[in-house]
Amino acid sequence: MLEKMKEKVVQTQLFKSVFRHGYPDNELNQAYVVFSNIFLHIHPVKVRRSALRMRYTFCLGGITLFLFIMLAVTGIWLMFYYTPYTGLAYKNIKDIQFVIFGGNLMRDLHRFAAHGMVLFVWLHMTRVFLTGAYKAPREFNWVVGVVLLVNTLILSWTGYLLPWDQLAYWAVTVGTKMASYTPFIGQNGPWGAQLGVNPTNDLMFMMIGGTVVGQNALIRFYVLHCVVLPLVVTVFLAVHFWRIRKDGFSGPL
Amino acid sequence: MSIVADQSQNNDSGVLGPTEQGRRKFMLAAGWGVVGATLAGSTFAAYKYLFPPILYEPPTVFKIGHVTEYGLGVDERWKLKGRFWVVRNMRGIYNMISICRHLGCTPNWFPDQKRFRCPCHGSIYDVHGNVRGGPAPRTLWRGQITKDPVDGALVVNTVIRLDPNPAQTPQGLWVKEKVKEVNPFWLEHAPPAGGSCSSNRLLC
Amino acid sequence: MENKAVREIFPRDAKKSYGLVELMKGASPIVRKEPEDTVYTWPNLIMIELICALLVTAALILLVQFEHAPLRSLADPSTTPNPMRAPWYFLGLQEILVYFDPWYAGVVLPGMIIVGLMIFPYVDTNPKGVGYYTYSERKFAVFNYSFGFALWWITIVIGTYLRGLDWQWYWPWSDKLAHMNPALVTLVPLHIVFVNLLHVSKDVAKGFCDIIFLGYFAVGMLIPYFFMRKFYDSMGAGRYITFMIFFLSMMGVGLKIILRLLFNIKYIVVTPWINV
Structure with a gap:
């Protein structure tokens, strides 16, 4: 019965127009399904059996990517109720937590997926290091990976200003104050004052749009967290995956 | 005479005259100069944009x-x-x-x-x-x-x-x-x- | 399945007008290559990825049934929670900030960690150990990574479990609710120690400190050059100097932490502009 329905569905014009090949239960269609699909074609059509061994990759990079996708999805749900305004942000988070149906689940998932992403980026990096997978000709992809690690950390940091609670305020106060110690371009940094850098023209002022963390800082971090940094990460992820294919898989040959 | 001089500066002859070469170098330099100036200007504008000249901060x-x-x-x-x-x-x-x-x-x-x-x-x-x-x-x-x-x-x-x-x-x-x-x-x-x-x- | 004979490559011979061809069952897109032990991505790899994604989702949903995302009280510039603990992945940074001035611990050191990680493939000249887990074939590289990794995680553990009110050092058995008296010993720059011990003038003592600091880097640079010539030769001068600057800085961070915790040394080098 199910088999017959499947046959019917696969034969329809609609199915054919979408998938351009039959159901992937034979080798030809198994090849088609990968290289005619934009999402699956980051994979080769065939992979070495040894590459499937879990004890080599532990699927750490894949889990990191999945957590990133999950963060994007839960983040979009949270954006429906969140206002980047100091007078409302905290109340919005309270609403999400206690009033809105499923809001707490989305917030919890977003927070813990973020923790998980940081953890799995580190684990993935450790795995790549221990298997020597960064060596020539894959040096550049390792550099891209480090950029992604840094971006992940900045995403986390910009993210926790948004609830406008005590952790948000002080983490960002401390973090941006650290930027004010940058040599030459920070008001407190070595050779900063000598070069005429003061609280209204230094790096910290540029980051938070003021002399203290306030409305300008909140809106800046909101834009960075929700638009700029996810885009940057997406671009670097594309390069990262493309280079895996181009540089070749390091695993047992 | 004028025809010969024209030919020496023409691309068709295959060899570039000294003035033609000089002009190309100048155009190339001028082109890159404009690109560089545009980049520098827009970088400076972006930098200025991030520094608000008006602040709404708590009383001091x-x-x-x-x-x-x-x-x-x-x-x-x-x-x-x-x-x-x-x-x-x-x-x-x-x-x-x-x-x-x-x-x-x-x-x-x-x-x-x-x-x-x-x-x-x-x-x-x-x-x-x-x-x-x-x-x-x-x-x-x-x-x-x-x-x-x-x-x-x-x-x-x-x-x-x-x-x-x-x-x-x-x-x-x-x-x-x-x-x-x-x-x-x-x-x-x-x-x-x-x-x-x-x-x-x-x-x- | 793993048959040596099947995996043999048939080289093309220019003298012969024919080549060895084998007819195989199945439709393989891999043409003009030796037979390989490959399988189709769909469904073999796709299913593994799907299962991974489902397991992660399930684990996360299970986790949030027991643990909820924290939300503290409304932001208040006049009161800092005591102690103010950063999220775990920044605790290492927060802890390092106790030992070094912010321009170093907050800006230069993180920058060096990032750049140091980036340049690792370019200074690691050992061609061995690609594609499998090994320690014996690349001991030094693994040691370096583990040392940095350990430093990071030890500071995270200190920040999480050994720091309490007013960011003081609390052992697991000490009373976490009582404010500790600040240590009776005050932190001193290293040159003051020399002034007290050797009864020399401040400037002479500062000179000592500068010599110790520069000597650490100079001796560190020279020891492998003279005594581990193989190591130096395998890298070449450019790679060697780049690597050693990062390596000695990493070791120096560990040394400074020990000096601070055991001997209450605030700075080693004091200049009008920067203190380390």
Whole structure:
């Protein structure tokens, strides 16, 4: 019965127009399904059996990517109720937590997926290091990976200003104050004052749009967290995956 | 004659004349120059865009009443509203801004230990604002304190700050009280009646 | 399945007008290559990825039934929570900030960690150990990574479990609710120690400190050059100097932490502009 329905569905014009090949239960269609699909074609059509061994990759990079996708999805749900305004942000988070149906689940998932992403980026990096997978000709992809690690950390940091609670305020106060110690371009940094850098023209002022963390800082971090940094990460992820294919898989040959 | 000269400068001849070469080099340089100028200009514009010339920030000037309203020692009543402490000693009154000089957290005052201590990285200051421990690289700021000419009340401005030059004192961690008790960051005043600095000798 | 004979490559011989061809069952897109032990991505790899994603989702949903995202009280510039603990992945940074001035611990050191990680493939000249887990074939590289990794995680553990009120050092058995008295010993720059011990003037003591600091880097640079010539030769001068600057800085961070915790040394080098 199910088999017959499947046959019917696969034969329809609609199915054919979408998938351009039959159901992937034979080798030809198994090849088609990968290289005619934009999402699956980051994979080769065939992979070495040894590459499937879990004890080599532990699927750490894949889990990191999945957590990133999950963060994007839960983040979009949270954006429906969140206002980047100091007078409302905290109340919005309270609403999400206690009033809105499923809001707490989305917030919890977003927070813990973020923790998980940081953890799995580190684990993935450790795995790549221990298997020597960064060596020539894959040096550049390792550099891209480090950029992604840094971006992940900045995403986390910009993210926790948004609830406008005590952790948000002080983490960002401390973090941006650290930027004010940058040599030459920070008001407190070595050779900063000598070069005429003061609280209204230094790096910290540029980051938070003021002399203290306030409305300008909140809106800046909101834009960075929700638009700029996810885009940057997406671009670097594309390069990262493309280079895996181009540089070749390091695993047992 | 003119036809021959034309040919030598023409592309069709395959060989470029010196003027043609010079013009191409010039055009190339000019083209890159325009690209570079555009990039530099837009970078500068983007940089300027990130520095707002108008700010909406919390107030920084506070009228805090008369000297006589404050007892000897550290007074915390303005910490919540104005982010500064008022300190009265045997010679006068000053204020210290409650921003840790390390990374900007708000330290807490411990009367029993006679120390300000920061909860973020453990910086410790004494009642003069000098660093007694932890990673703080400079002494606490003192804000401007003046008397209102009309009613004689004290006015604190937390933007105008005393920050002794570390070149004068080792690393700026220890600055003599004399250096800091200067106008407009300090107001001379007789000690309160019956006041004694035996509990904290730094107030003497 | 793993048959040596099947995996043999048949080289083309220019003298012969024919080549060895084998007819195989199945439709393989891999043409003009030796037979390989490959399988189709769909469904073999896709299913593994799907299962991974489902397991992660399930684990996360299970986790949030017991643990909820924290939300503290409304932001308040006049009061800092005591102690103020950063999220775990920044605790290492927060802890390092106790030992170094912010321009170094907050800006230069993180920058060096990032750049150091980036340049690792370019200074690691050992061709061995690609594609499998090994320690014996690349001991030094693994040691370096583990040392940095350990430094990071030790500071995270210190920040999480050994720091309490006012960011003081609390042992697991000490009373976490009582404010500790600040240590009776004050932190001193290293040259003050020399002044007290050797009764020399401040400037002479500062000179000692500068010599110790520069000597650490100079000796560190020279020891492998003279005594581990193989190591130096395998890298070449450019790679060697780049690597050693990062390596010695990493070791120096560990040394400074020990000096601070055991001997209350605030700075080693004091200059009018920067203190380390």
